[in-house]
Amino acid sequence: MAGLKMKAAVVAAIAVMVYFGYFRRKPQYNPAEVAGLRVVVTGSSTGIGEQVAYKFASMGAKVLVTARTESKLQNVVKKCKELGSPESYYVAVSMGSYKNASKVIDMAMEKFGGIDVLILNHVDSGSILGGYQHNVAKIERALMTNTWTHAHMATVALENLIKNKGRIVAVSSAAGMVGVPLQVEYSTSKFALNGFFTSLRQELRFNKTTEVSISLCNLGFIDTDMATNLQKYIHSDLYSKIECAAEIVRGAMMRDRDIFFPDNIVQLSIIKDIIPDYVEKLIREEYHAPGSL
Ligand SMILES: NC(=O)c1ccc[n+]([C@@H]2O[C@H](COP(=O)([O-])OP(=O)(O)OC[C@H]3O[C@@H](n4cnc5c(N)ncnc54)[C@H](OP(=O)(O)O)[C@@H]3O)[C@@H](O)[C@H]2O)c1
Structure with missing residues (x-):
């Protein structure tokens, strides 16, 4: 009987995976x-965040970008304006502290008078x-930069986002859905990120504050410099950061609960709880042994 249930679960999972x-x-x-x-858009001097800023700018959004490297941010702002953003600004800060994270929200309030979309x-x-x-x-440091400053910024901006029926997007990772070797700190910070934002979403709905949406972005390997540099340690196909950014913007605008990119990450999210040992084995096989680091 248990075997039959297992088979039925696997068949149902495959059908759902094919559909999605x-x-x-x-x-x-x-x-x-x-x-x-x-x-x-935070972390937008390069990589996925930079492309998300360009996508919004190209459709006429006002954009505030932030990261640590001022010279890169200046270039991003310039390009946002060229693409059609009516107003574009930057804040150069490190997300190593709550104070700096607050500065970004303060700057957005000062320049724009409010926030409609917050991409963390x-x-x-x-x-x-x-x-x-x-x-x-x-x-x-991983938890402060990758998790708590995201949570802090959403919290500081929340009242205004509720007023504006706004959107929050937290950019997470497949490493926030399944544990991975050699990325313990990163994976921990992404699991915590998912925990915070899914719980916050529940609380907002519990309080019937449904106007603000929270989308969690579950990403596989994307062809940013950061991921490309990891290729010698992790065997995995890389997917386009431009297409990834387009999907993040689509998911944000449609207020999707979860945004998956590439599409096969949705399959991972379904099978990870059905055949966890197998999924974890597949992931381990993508990584090189620590000795090679
Ligand atoms: N690329 C992938 O394969 C992949 C896979 C899954 C999930 N993700 C997620 O996607 C998001 C973007 O990744 P990415 O590949 O685009 O990364 P990236 O190219 O390394 O960009 C990271 C951005 O964060 C900024 N940043 C780094 N440390 C910071 C700090 N302490 N304070 C403030 N800003 C800081 C960087 O600019 P500065 O250095 O100038 O500060 C940069 O703008 C991340 O949340 C990542 O976890 C990426």
């Missing part, structure tokens, strides 16, 4: 609705790879 992977037509937004929106995307590149060594400073 190949047949589901994703709802699309009207680009005209983006014009004039006030958008904040920044990540501490130092937390991405390395064998686990119980390095307290490293785990604390």
Whole structure:
């Protein structure tokens, strides 16, 4: 009987995976609705965040970008304006503290008078790879940069976002759905990110504050410099950051609960609880042994 139930579960999972992977037509937004929106994108001096800023800018949104490297942010702002953003600004800060995270929201309030879309995307590149060594400073830095500053910014901006029927997007990872070797700090910070934002979404609905949407972005490997540099340690196909950014913007505009990119991440999210040992084995096989680091 148990075997029969297992088989039925596997068949149902495969049917759902095929549907979501190949047949589901994703709802699309009207680009005209983006014009004039006030958008904040963190971690946007490069990589996925930079492309998200360009996508919003190209449809006429006002954009505030932030990261640490001022020279890169200046270039991003310039390009946002060229693409059609009526107003574009930057704040150069490190997300190593709540005070700095607040500065970004303060700047958006000062320049735009409010926020309609908050894309929380920044990540501490130092937390991405390395064998686990119980390095307290490293785990604390990963949690502060990758999780708590995201939570803090959403909290500080929440009242205004509720007023504006706004959108929050937290950019997470497949490493926030399944544990991965050599990325213990990073994976921990992404699981915590998912925990915070799914719980916050529940609480907002519980309080019947449903106007603000929270979308969680579950990403596989994307062809940013950061991921490309990891290719010698992790065997995995890389997917386009431009297409990834387009999907993040689509999901944000449609207020999707979860945004998956590439599409096969949705399949991972379904099978990870049905055949966890197998999924974890597949993931381990993508990684090189710590000795090669
Ligand atoms: N690429 C992938 O394969 C992949 C896979 C799954 C999930 N993701 C997620 O997607 C998001 C973007 O990743 P990405 O590949 O685009 O990364 P990236 O190219 O390394 O960009 C990271 C951004 O964060 C900024 N940043 C780094 N440390 C910071 C700090 N301490 N304070 C403030 N800003 C900081 C960087 O700019 P500065 O250095 O100038 O500060 C940069 O703008 C991340 O949340 C990541 O976890 C990526």
